[in-house]
Amino acid sequence: MVIGGVAAGLSAASRARKLDPQIEIVVFEKTPYISYGACGLPYYIEGQVDKLSTLQVYDVAYFARERNISVRINTEVTNIAPNRREVQLASGERVTYDALVIATGTRRRFELPDSFPLDTWRDAERLHERIASRPGRNAVVVGGGYIGLEAVGALRAQGFRVTLHQSSANLLGRKDPWLTKMVLSHLERCRVEVHLESRIKERPAADLVVIASGLKPNVGLAADAGVELGATGAIRVTDRMETNLADVYAAGDCAEALHLVSGAPVWIPLGTTANKMGRVAGATVVGARERFTGVAGTSIVGVCGLAVASTGFSESMARDAGFQPVSTTVEAMDKPRYFQGRKTHVQLTADRRTGRLLGGTVIGESSATGRVNVIATALQQRMTVDAFGQLDLAYAPPYATVWDPLLLAARQLAQAL
């Protein structure tokens, strides 16, 4: 039995089915919407995705027919009774399980009257309808994380003047003044007004207000059943997605993961992680030995056309985690000028004691994706800056420069260590 029919839940169900053709699998989803790429929702608002159904990967019929998985939509689980291995549905119906995967995702704690979150299929529908029916001129976005910045881009594309409020001093949930400054200066060029350290208590006076702050793991159901939470507030799980309760597993945005750099549990809800955790949960349920080793916190977001990609720790974050961090930033061309090369910015952080690379940020064009992924690979392998500077990276004029910006940054950082 799986609770939750999006990324982690359906990955778990599908993986279990793949490894065991015999078991019975049921998935409960409280909304009518399953198996969709929630990360695409802002692009529906932006107009890049022409209809929401584009974001749906499979439907209920597909799961029944092709995977012999029963997905029950509009079906909310209201209680878990682990002693009786039983859940209760909103209808009052009780259903027993042999193994339970909790994949209940996130919830938004913060609400304002007449405002729009952008987390779910239904949220996107509501916001889209509102923009279509009452076109406005001024919009406020509350929350400067990924969803907030994607919402800013979407609303700009829809012709709104946009003001962004972020409660902390940092954007993108990353304690990194350099990153925040880079993003701020781009937002300014895109004529977005930004207020940092701005705690919104009442609905701002604007034609449209989008709420993208206050995201929390959705763990009420689990906690009520006695499932242990970690210090992050998300469900504590092993590397096989086991909780403290026998035969109860958790995966996706409601669960913690180990950070590959610090080794400590973190809560970084992302679709990539949810899918991977779901697969491991599905394998564990049927007795296969797979592991989810952790996250580097790798992410990329498009901010009005600028790619902002990070992985691991910034200098501040590394200091908080007990390292002695040293950082360096370089600005370099991502390709030769004669192939329309553009400026790319690379920041690398390493530990002075060990020379180990702790994190990095790449800001620029779409090539930031590959560069941040190289850093993420290095973090998983606990590479030193010296080893990183030796990397044999690909070069040809249409695609890169002979000294990749990553190598230039590594050279500079090695000198600073």
Next chain:
Amino acid sequence: MVIGGVAAGLSAASRARKLDPQIEIVVFEKTPYISYGACGLPYYIEGQVDKLSTLQVYDVAYFARERNISVRINTEVTNIAPNRREVQLASGERVTYDALVIATGTRRRFELPDSFPLDTWRDAERLHERIASRPGRNAVVVGGGYIGLEAVGALRAQGFRVTLHQSSANLLGRKDPWLTKMVLSHLERCRVEVHLESRIKERPAADLVVIASGLKPNVGLAADAGVELGATGAIRVTDRMETNLADVYAAGDCAEALHLVSGAPVWIPLGTTANKMGRVAGATVVGARERFTGVAGTSIVGVCGLAVASTGFSESMARDAGFQPVSTTVEAMDKPRYFQGRKTHVQLTADRRTGRLLGGTVIGESSATGRVNVIATALQQRMTVDAFGQLDLAYAPPYATVWDPLLLAARQLAQAL
């Protein structure tokens, strides 16, 4: 003293100067051309680079003024006398050295009457002049390595019908039938006629013939002086670029490097490697301890717009090196369809005994660069396929898919092992 004024030679000179402001540095270059990106030459023929000087990074005056490095162009070294620590120039002049860096690059062994190589500045000038003065309709390119395929693209862009002859059964110098087939099928779409296992002995009947085969390390001068060559035919060096002779170092395309996957010496002449080796040679000369740990054989080439990137070993190459290789290929979208995602092809090879990743190829759009670099990083770290499949790679709809093609390939390969 440095012999050779392009990538490795000038990197060595510049690194030595950076680490030691006092020593006297002289660089001998037999041509009038120094410090240029030879990898850009095909793009001058193609018309992407409007004048050759665009490819020059610095000139003689810059090196004199900014780096206190004396670069003597049009100055050929004809003999090295290591006993006397002395070289003789074509003019008869003798010059002594305390330390000598040999960076003599490559030479082309293969020639045909009235044909054009594309290795040097002068080659590019000659070919460009020929095309401008005698526009033709039919061109033949001899050699299906990187330069050959870039020449094919350049000549197609100049309106030639192009026929490519490759002496072996494989393209791009890589023993990999899958890769060759993928490239062949793209060349066919671009209406390029290709003949494999075609050994050209006489000048083909065509308006223009470009020679891009038979590249060898240019080691005559070194070998005559008693510098030891390896089995590859290139100069054997340590990881500090030392040769068998005291105070004689070698770097760049004339030298071998260790392959990170097999640990054996290989000869893979590339600009990226030349620059790195040059830096280490420059450091060694002034007593600094830097190392060049080896190459993964990472490369990328644009074949009429298709990015073809490889690193490490193909299945055949791995078998030759004594591994028990297993390969898998996947075809997947590099981004969501609603962001104009395009098909990308990923091939991964691993060792059945150890699960270690041995190599990979990525074919598709420019995003192939970042993906092959992730594989190259994994190879340097001797990652297993299982660990590779756990990588925390960046995802957002404008830039990637939630399951990166690399992860899909790793999953499939893990099952096949």
